[in-house]
Amino acid sequence: MDILNNFLSTTGFATMTAENVIMIAIGCIFISLAIIKNYEPLLLLPIGFGCIVGNIISLEGMPVSVYDEGSVLNYIYAGVEYGVFPPLIFLGIGAMTDFSTMLSNPKLILLGAAAQMGIFLTLIGALYLGFTPQQAASIGIIGGADGPTAIFLSSQLAPELLGAIAIAAYSYMALVPIIQPPIMKLLTTKKERLIRMKAPRQVSHREKIIFPIVAFLICAVIVPGSIVLIGMLFFGNLLKESGVTERLAETARHSLIDIVTILLGFTVGASTRAQDFLQEESLLIFGLGALAFSISTACGVLFAKFMNIFLKEKINPLLGAAGVSAVPDSARVVQHVGQKEDPHNFLLMHAMAPNVAGVIGSAVAAGVLWSHFIAK
């Protein structure tokens, strides 16, 4: 009987708290959103299941969770902790990104820069709320709507907030179709939403090959801190565009990115143990993350309107919302909102330009913040 009683005291029923149950419920909500609503299923499903796994509390001395040294999950989580996974994801993103629309209309790149303002304005907000400058920088980067960048920066500057920041970043990426449209409609007139874009020019193969090399050099020279992310992004793109490393590009954009996404999503989810995660800080991070994302969207749209003051050939200000780097979801949202006004207006292709520029912009912003705090 004693053995049975002892065993019962070691089960999850005995060790679980109400907070753990809440986190398991949140994990189930993530899985439901992924399956029923199809919101970022590749991320939300592993994170959701990881949430459930991470909130089954094991016995002391039994290395099971991501925080227990020597456990299998702890070894995998090292890829998150040491910032190994995000650059590998960037490699895959580079190998699947076609920069043609950006190369054909370079002025749209500026929208990718404008949409990063949310990062820096949220940093100010986070400082006001009492976070340390390093924590504030890591929270601000959520506004870049780039999960791997957010994980990379917080693993370097504020590892104690990694779980909350990663969950917030990926949640808002999944909620792009809900958060962005009201802001886009609020800041634009019907006439502006009806603007049609000129067809992009044909980009030569040589331009596509030269671009990743020179763009990397520009970013790396201006912000050496961005080398890790930007370097992998453009390296992946060169693999794709060179035409001679198709096998490597294929691996990077399929097998590699899939494996890393599974490991990253699952372990980030498993790191949300209620005892560490359900804190006042996490709620503030979620609030600030939403603010950062909204400001970034608004800044992109407003900057497009500002550019129209000087441009003869007007750009559709909805494209500004794609400056946040949630690829390709925010570009799809632009297409969707634009087609609601005019079903024959195809903005998706044009929206990909600020969208991929946003990826570069958020990685540069992360590099700036990392350099600043490392140099301090």
Next chain:
Amino acid sequence: MSKFSYQHIIDGQGFEISIAGIIIVFTALISISLFIYFLPKILNLLDKVLPEMSHNGHGHQQKTVKKKDDQGTIAAIAYALHQGQSGK
């Protein structure tokens, strides 16, 4: 974490970091934008000195095809001449 205060922003150099950050991000992306704008022009100039080569040996393949076509034409002309000379 301490209470909300404007002083935290000042102490953490919030405004300085933000302004510098936005300027640097714009500088990087404007530089890329300018480079992309001038790239086709540079490549056009470069084309005069160093014409774009066909990729993956397509050029060689085209030459081979052309050579085969030439041989075919020559064979057809030779056949026609032969027919003409033999009075058929």
